[in-house]
Structures are given as structure tokens and as C-alpha cells.
Amino acid sequence: MAVGIKMKITIIYDNKVVRPGLRADHGYACLVEAESTPAILFDTGARGSILKHNMAALGVDPGSIGTVVISHRHSDHTGGLSDVIKASKDVEVFLPESIMTGIAARRVTRVRGPLEISPGVYSTGELSGIEQSLVLAAGKGLVVLVGCAHSGLDNILRVASGFGEVWGVIGGFHGFQDFHLLDSLSLICPCHCTVYREEIVRLCGERYRKCGVGTVIEL
Ligand SMILES: [Zn+2]
Ligand SMILES: [Zn+2]
Numbered sequence: 001m002a003v004g005i006k007m008k009i010t011i012i013y014d015n016k017v018v019r020p021g022l023r024a025d026h027g028y029a030c031l032v033e034a035e036s037t038p039a040i041l042f043d044t045g046a047r048g049s050i051l052k053h054n055m056a057a058l059g060v061d062p063g064s065i066g067t068v069v070i071s072h073r074h075s076d077h078t079g080g081l082s083d084v085i086k087a088s089k090d091v092e093v094f095l096p097e098s099i100m101t102g103i104a105a106r107r108v109t110r111v112r113g114p115l116e117i118s119p120g121v122y123s124t125g126e127l128s129g130i131e132q133s134l135v136l137a138a139g140k141g142l143v144v145l146v147g148c149a150h151s152g153l154d155n156i157l158r159v160a161s162g163f164g165e166v167w168g169v170i171g172g173f174h175g176f177q178d179f180h181l182l183d184s185l186s187l188i189c190p191c192h193c194t195v196y197r198e199e200i201v202r203l204c205g206e207r208y209r210k211c212g213v214g215t216v217i218e219l
Helices: 048-057 081-087 153-163 197-207
Strands: 007-013 029-034 039-042 065-069 092-096 107-111 115-118 121-123 134-138 141-146 166-172 187-191 216-218
Touching: 007 048, 007 141, 029 134, 048 081, 065 081, 065 115, 134 153, 141 153, 153 166, 187 197
Parallel strands: 039 065, 065 092, 092 107, 141 166, 166 187
Antiparallel strands: 007 029, 007 216, 029 039, 115 121, 121 134, 134 141
16 A cells, blocks of 8 residues: 555544634534645534635635545534535545435545455544544655544544554544554544543543544644
8 A cells, every 4th residue: 555645634623622713513524634635524524514614714725625535424423424525526535335315526446355446545434334444654654534433433443454554543433442452553533523532531641632623633
């Protein structure tokens, strides 16, 4: 696989914000920008109006998005999808196979097993019949991007380690409590639905990265 590609992650939609002028709401979306490939939007938040507001405030042009990856079918991750498709007509959408609803995009790929989405960006494939996560072969190492981790962060990390040694994880950890699985990671950024955030902050020290709309992580 391609490794060592410089990437930038920007949190666009989250339950928290890190600075004024951005809107918090229950949901999740982040932008993945990699060298010389169109931007990838991972999830689309709950409401298109908030997604668009935060994009504008963060200087993200919806028309620059080439690909949307939806982690799973819940509305706090899919709510802004139709607005993104309206703004960027040729966008390619990657959905877990279990999403059966009609999507108005011209190019839709239903994801079952692992696949390469763009250079250095891989889907784990749909896990536990609900959710796909991304594995980024970024400059600093392999970084796992998760939506809500409904398939279990322990399970996702195990599958991701099949791509190579995992360096970091960003996204919603849900009720994840197997904290020892984070010991070997250098970047831990719990977002959105993470229940045990305080414990993770305490355990991870310098390796913890605060998540909210406006968080930018260079990888
Ligand atoms: Zn969910
Ligand atoms: Zn969620």
C-alpha cells in the first residue's frame, strides 16, 4: 500500500466546538485532505444547514469534495449527505452495503469488504453488518478514522492492524473501555459519541488530542 502521504484532518461536525463562530450539534463529519487527491468527506453530520455553516466558517468549499464516505446509516452521520451531493454533483459516495435507501448521487459504491478509496485511503469494509471505518496511510503512520464505532473499537483496531501498525485513532469511540488497546498508539482523538472521554484524557496524557468542530490534525 501507499504509505507516508501527508494528510490533514479537519473536524467539520461534532458535539463540541473548539472555537467561536462554529456550531456544535450531535453528529459527526470530518474532512480528509491528502496531497494531490480531491478532498474526502467522512460522514456528513445530522443537519445540512449546520454542515454548510461550519464548512463556510472553516473555508471549506463543498465543490472541492470529490468523495464522501458514510460510516453507517444513522442520521447523525448521513443527515447532510443530500446537501453535499447538491453542491458537488460528481461526488463519489461510498456506503456500507447495509444502507439500502436510495441515494441521488451519480456514482455510488456499496462497500462490503476492504478496498482502496483513493491513494493511501482504505475502507476496512463493513464490519458487524453496520459500519465501515477508514485507514489512512498518512505521513506519521497509519491512522484509523471511525464514525461511531458501533462495530466495537477493539474490533476496528484489530482489523486496521491488518493494514500495518496503527499509529493513531480519531472519531467516535462510543462505549469503548478496553483502554489498554490505546497503549501502543501515539495519537488518540476521541470525538462525538465517546462515553469515557475523561478516562481517556487521564490515561493518554500527551497522546490525547481534543476533538471539536475546528480541530485540525496534520498527519
Ligand atoms: Zn450511530
Ligand atoms: Zn453517531
